[in-house]
Amino acid sequence: MVQVAITVNGRLRKAQVEPRTLLVHFLREQLNLTGTHIGCDTTQCGACTVLIDGRTAKSCTVFAVQADGAAVTTIEGMARDGQLHPLQEGFWEEHGLQCGYCTPGMIMAAAGLLQDNPAPNEREIREGIAGNFCRCTGYQHIVNAIRHAADKGQGR
């Protein structure tokens, strides 16, 4: 077992983990942050996307030990003081989700996109979420949702 100290959603969490513990399992099983989902085992679907030190990552392909000392943001850390994040608002307003399983990862991927490109066009949005699968929506309402958030962000 290895000691890790990871700041998750602004709170320092210390724990003993097996080196092989995947970050997604650490978040879900040890911290009970079950908003981060697992949808594949080949680093493709993106359901497990979180931010590690501000950059998006697929937490199924990161060992918890690799995140030792890092700051991790999950979907549970996106709303602040009871206020939804503009992306969360966008997904709600624009019907950007159906079953909701891919949604947390999709929102985190979109957060990474908007950080690099605050005003993406349609093509850039589609490329920005190319690492995330959604089986329900056909992606069109997700594009609208991200646009919604981008438009809001510009007003800030």
Place this chain on the structure above:
Amino acid sequence: MIPSSFDYYRAASLDDAIAKLAAGDGAKILAGGHSLIPLMKLRLSEPQLLVDVARLPELSGIRRQDGLIEIGAGTVHHAVASSALVRDACPMLAEVAGAIGDPQVRNRGTLGGSLAHADPAADYPAAMLALDAEIVLRGPGGTRTVRARDFFLGLFTVDLAPDELIVAVRFAPARAAAYARLSQRASHFPIVGVAAVLDLQGGTVRGARVGLTGVGTHATRLAAVEQALAGRPADAATFEAAAAHAADGLEDVNADIHASAEYRRAMVVVFTRRALADAAARG
């Protein structure tokens, strides 16, 4: 899927990492982990010890030095793709880095990891070949450099000893260069990827280097194409003619459900021509 158990060690320095590697015991280097961890999850790789080098400052950074561009092996794809220096001095490499995987993968996967793993369909090796890059290795005996054309030896096989790791790559700037790829539609790995670097002077191709990935056991240079270009005018007819025989000498061409060997050969021609034309357009 869940990896087998292993021990984990975060290296304090490059030498510390090398010492761990040299101690044997089935140790493997862990940087971004985006080649290794997927294999471990499928239990296709079961290392005893992972030596984490992700945070070593010796492996980071993109810089211009003695007229060359040097990129630390620990540099993630996103950093290469978005580097102002790379985009200016060698836009083709930024293009290659930006084509790998997806945004999340590009935030974690590293240049050194990709080269060391040497997947037959990795994008970077084609670019390294076309750039005639030097790959800087460090082991217990010190540092050595290997030219890219000598580095890729076979399927998942490179000129890298078990106790060595890749420190950096170095190459001369190349503006007249481009990368063209046919994506496999599931994995988005290239079925065929062609990186071309042209040395243009007054509308003439003085020299060319063309790297190919996805087609054989490992990335290779297309020497016949390069020779066919030398001294010819940099126009569509030249590129068409040079590319026409791009696949002629290729042996052991990969075949799978996405692309037969015959189709891959045909696509080598198409994408070689496209890469050459795009490279010339940048020149």
Place this chain on the structure above:
Amino acid sequence: MSSPVLPKLVGQRVKRREDPRLIQGRGTYVDDVKIVGLQHLAFKRSDVAHGRIRRIDTSAAEAMEGVEAVFTGRQVAEFLKPMPIGTPFPSPEHRAVAVDVVRYAGEPVAVVVAADRYVARDAADAIVVEYDQLPAVVDPDLALTGRPGLVHEGFANNVALGPFPSGTGVSPDGKSVDDSAVDEAFRNAEIVISQRMHNQRLIPNAMEPRGVVAHFEPGRGTMTVWSSTQNPHILRSMLATVLGMGEDQIRAIAPEVGGGFGAKINIYGEEYVTAAVSRKLGIPVKWIEDRSEAFVATTHGRDIICHIDVAARRDGRVLGIKMRLIADIGAYNMLLTAAIPTLTMLMANATYDIPAIRATLTEVFTNKTPTDAYRGAGRPEATYFVERALDMLARELKMDGAEVRRRNFIPKDKFPYQTQMGAIYDSGDYEKALDAALAACDWENLKRERDRQRAEGRLVGIGLSMYVEVCGIGPSASLPTGGWEHSQVTIERDGRISATTGASPHGQGNETTFAQMLADQFGVPIEHVTIHHGDTAVVKQGIGTFGSRSQAVGGAALHMAGGKVKAKMARFAAALLEAAPEDIVFEQGAVMVKGAPARAKTFAEVASFAYIPVPLPEGLEPGLSEEAFFEPSNNTYPFGCHICVVEVDRETGEPKLQRLVAVDDAGNLINPLIVEGQIHGGLAQGIGQALLEEAVYSSDGQLVTGSYMDYAMPRATDFPWFEMHTTVTPTPVNPLGAKGVGEAGTLGSTPAIVNAVVDALSAYGVTHVDMALRPEKLWRLMQGGRA
């Protein structure tokens, strides 16, 4: 029952009430369920397609620290009965964990119970299984000759069902066949189109893999099972049967379900095993499917070969159709496996008034993962075969594809229309949908633009497809589970409304649409309404969500239950207001006497009176809670027209979908925003089938496309902006006039794309190409073609 739904929230783009929890990561999916003492299951699965188990060595697994138990198939069979199916056809015995013989790669051979999922995986990996390999039956045509072997003893030539005839001149039981009409159609034909087509095998790929938590409580003798299922009540019934328990002793919960697409209708071996192990060991246990497992362990979809012949006149009028269907159903019959291809036969009429049709279905066992429902389930196949063949006919006659279709439409004044296949289409106006689509894409201009681009050397094609879909499934005669749906509506003491629905959703947004309906029905704010679902302890009865039935059947049940409780509430209000019940109206949170708004009580006051009825009005029981079972008299038949533009890269063969125009008619829409989302999703899956998705098996029965590295899941970058339009033709089958929409998008888009690609490659003499439209396949057609 036929009172119209008030047009207030119904028909509006109301934001979903499900979303606040889901966008914050606060939804509870099966893997989020934790119980003290929970242990984890992992399955050891066969890595051969067909083999006899020579030896299983579980000793290393059993010796591992943290391993609670290991059971081989033989051991599981001691405490678990074989799996039942939902169709009446003869079927081989199917054990949840294989005993002696494995019949597809991925079939479970042993199960491990361990303290955590890491140890469970380690232990499953440590089980050693040796097989005597048997010849893998992979090719369905070969399989029908009994070669290279038999999947099941007792099923000669691997025939699972059939050949089973249906259509013109065939009695409903298939036993009496009169060929005269079909023969005459082909005798009178001026042109006959014949083609073998394959509607390929697909992998459903709900983003949430399956999972089960089972908690048997020994003292109480009760079982609670959480499962990622589309139909918890069916799960409960099946578990009760297989475990020998009463339905009252089992509580089945479908928590948040991360998509189903038909593949979570089936009740799976893992559900039975998880429950049985929990009971045997007296502990709660959890099994969560890996994606790699899901590829082989969750049912696949489609996989039907069709030999189609179309007899027509040279003016484009179709006289008759013959379809010989061969469905490769894989290794076993699952819940509805055998029934799915029968829906292809049922819909062979498509949108056309065709005088004579004969379809003949044969289902064949192979050593592959079993098939079952996948979004559209039988109907996309029918649509594909007919719409492809009509396009071939139009091309052969050098006629506009739209015109050929128009000449064969069932005219709108012929509804309800009895088809040759035994369906009764409820309502339709196909010409209106076609015209709307042609107008939306500016059809004539689109063709000119295509021709202009072709003149530049580009390979551009236009494709069109009509579709008609069968939705709102039942009625009960058509489903072994019953085809009704159930709802209970309760006006709570404080005037708020709780309602249950047996239509257990997994992304369809029933919590929103059903609340819209009740808010309108009672004239109360939507915030005062809560919809409960997915828990058999809360929802008394139900069938589930599949066959695009939640609105047309579940919504109708809700509307009926709401009507019953409203009638009763009106009687309480009438007593309070000293008026006649028929004069009571519900508006804006008040209950009042019609035409006398001053004589009113608040909704809550009437509710409160109903629970403390002093004095109790004569002839009334206290309380306001009513239930309804809605049994539809028929299915609903939504329809539409999809048109697309595809360009093929001349050098690489890569097809690029450039435009997609969709006109869909689902009758009345409760929430157009949600309907749009449903259609988008269907389009994406339909397009995915045409362009990308394909389950490929090797000759030894291994699934080659066994991960997302090889199975091409559509990404955001694969789609253009969908151009959406609607027409509205209500159904008379239910009081809402709503037809259902969940699967529709998959029907028209797939043939439209293939038609477009064939159009693009027509210069090369291409008349048909099977899906998926892989670049190499198209490239080869260009290499071998005429141009």
